[in-house]
Amino acid sequence: MAVAEPESAPRRRAPRVDAIRNRDAIVEAAAAALAEQGTSVDVREIARRSGVGMGTLYRHFPKKEDLVHTVLRREFSDWAASARQQAIDADDPWAALADFYRQALDGYARHRAIMERFALVSSDSDPDGIRQLRLVIEELHAGAADLLRPGVTTEDLLLLLVSLGHAVQVTDECRPQLWHRLLHISLDGLRAGHAGPLPAGPSTQDSNRRRR
Amino acid sequence: MAVAEPESAPRRRAPRVDAIRNRDAIVEAAAAALAEQGTSVDVREIARRSGVGMGTLYRHFPKKEDLVHTVLRREFSDWAASARQQAIDADDPWAALADFYRQALDGYARHRAIMERFALVSSDSDPDGIRQLRLVIEELHAGAADLLRPGVTTEDLLLLLVSLGHAVQVTDECRPQLWHRLLHISLDGLRAGHAGPLPAGPSTQDSNRRRR
Amino acid sequence: MAVAEPESAPRRRAPRVDAIRNRDAIVEAAAAALAEQGTSVDVREIARRSGVGMGTLYRHFPKKEDLVHTVLRREFSDWAASARQQAIDADDPWAALADFYRQALDGYARHRAIMERFALVSSDSDPDGIRQLRLVIEELHAGAADLLRPGVTTEDLLLLLVSLGHAVQVTDECRPQLWHRLLHISLDGLRAGHAGPLPAGPSTQDSNRRRR
Amino acid sequence: MAVAEPESAPRRRAPRVDAIRNRDAIVEAAAAALAEQGTSVDVREIARRSGVGMGTLYRHFPKKEDLVHTVLRREFSDWAASARQQAIDADDPWAALADFYRQALDGYARHRAIMERFALVSSDSDPDGIRQLRLVIEELHAGAADLLRPGVTTEDLLLLLVSLGHAVQVTDECRPQLWHRLLHISLDGLRAGHAGPLPAGPSTQDSNRRRR
């Protein structure tokens, strides 16, 4: 790590090692805490687990939200990558798709914060996280295109993931594995061979409202 | 005033009207607030919306949790009943099932508190709420039994509802109706005609556990 | 609703019966509640026990304090009278004194509010209550004067009552009767035959202040 | 100071000074407030007097009860120690006993919270506080054993303290020193030379019970 660094050079790089170590520790601890307790976790809990002081934590992440975002982005990536790996190891395209779902859902169930924030993440605040996931799914989609019923989109596959994710979470405590049946059913619904065309999808006719 | 009013008669029902009006206003306001903001909504917000003071609110519902429970039970019932009605009005068993899901999901998406509590509601804390829903689904299940693939259980249908509910919520803001496609797919997966049997389901082999 | 009540007469006496009944019920209930829970008892608890509404209670006693005072005055009188009766039934002056203390202390221990307020009652706010008690003690004092050491005042006897009252209360739960020993000791200290004179007593030299 | 102190060493004790100062300020302020107003004192009052924010107070004492306990324990110890010192400085065993009572009662009178909690303190919740006091009294008891009437126990002496404590408090405002006479009387009652034996004491015959 930059042994020399004589006298003249840009004086401002030395303590970086510590800073990075701290930042990593914070992110690591936050990831665990967020997975367990969701985004309502106390910031101090994270500081404690990281082994750093509150000040250090806030130097790296001025707002709790910043930390949450950073962490979720990373978790999201890891999660997507891990599921993707599972798919790559599969024997055939269909198995790849199925294995991807199984692996992803298994992880999803254990991460409270990812669940809480999926809506936000997917829509606007973090286009990157979801994009990555979409890429993975696109890949699987392309690979299994012939086996899927016509009209199925990557978007559909993504939404199925989110959807089953909730089922997993809701049933994980008292009925583990119950969701496997639902995954099986849904995948069957995706197979080529089904007659009818799928409904229109997200037309632009703003038929949804919300809000006070 | 009140010339007649013999001797003994009714004398004591008048003030109740106000109380009932207030209680209703509270429940109404709480329902709206809970739907929008979830169970973390501020009690004062509810009091303000109801047009009553904190004391009045707490007279009717000694704990915030009491109010939440009361409201959610009601909302749950209304929601289930409305979806059931939709099913009853359908032409054939399959349409009944599909219409039920459509109606239920449409309502589900708009209620943050119902979503938040579904897990709890479904497991133990409010057996009545979920039981009601399960009965409706059982009814539909029985009606469409011949059209469903063998092995599909009421439990599966219930979980599908929860599962899609999340999908609806996540996409409702920016892609309304996207979930209709997913529903279509899932229902197709449920149709008779699919070859393979469904996976075992919630066996007792404790194959997944929470960590640390 | 006073049917007759011609034209002239003092219009304002008829419904008094109800009012009195209510007032009595309130005082009765308040006495019990105050004895059990002390002056911090909830006004609504008293209303409930009385079987009257809050409005009625507040019509009779515009402030909680008014009710407390009224009740304590009455309880105080009853208590003093009952102890006095015990003394009257005794065989000799000394026994009268001892029996009085025993009876009074036994009642005192069961009345949280009397204890709490003794200080106030005795000093200024309710000169009547304490006066009554003082009269009883004066009577006993006079009767047993020959048996008491010189210099003992009615004031001393009164304070001894208060003092032992606290001891009774503190020990009543876990060591009932322990206070009997202390009473015995104190009475022995009051007997004629003790040599030394008693200390000066409440001289005007303001040797007490309060606070930091 | 501490010349050497190579490279790694102490690094971390500075900020503690403030914390300790604050903690002390809180305890100090709480002691005063509790003495004046008893345990019902508003936590904010204590924070204000300490000059710290609510958060700081709650950092040091997570529950109001924690603060109360900490303070009372300290006050209790100080109080007992100070009274003991007074006893040690006395010329003879009897004077030691008397001086102890005088000193203790003088302090007791000024502390509402100590009074309020004595019952609790003495029975179970804080065995340490009362134990300390009992030890002191045991010491005095042993020293003055020959001068005391037979059968007097440490328990009696302790109860006498509590008992007189209340008398002090009740009279302290308007009749300071009145209690000195009562102390004198009681101590005389404790002297050897009294004929009759003391009553049985806390026998197990449950002869008095709380109602409802």
Added chain:
DNA sequence: GATGAATGAGTTTTCATTCAT
């Protein structure tokens, strides 16, 4: 006159964020 529902200021406690050391 009676009723009891309504009021709202006041109490304890939490937690994101700042700042002195």
Added chain:
DNA sequence: AATGAATGAAAACTCATTCAT
């Protein structure tokens, strides 16, 4: 730069007192 103590605005809940019926 790091530390962790300090801050104070909320939030849930209570209760003496008032007021419409």
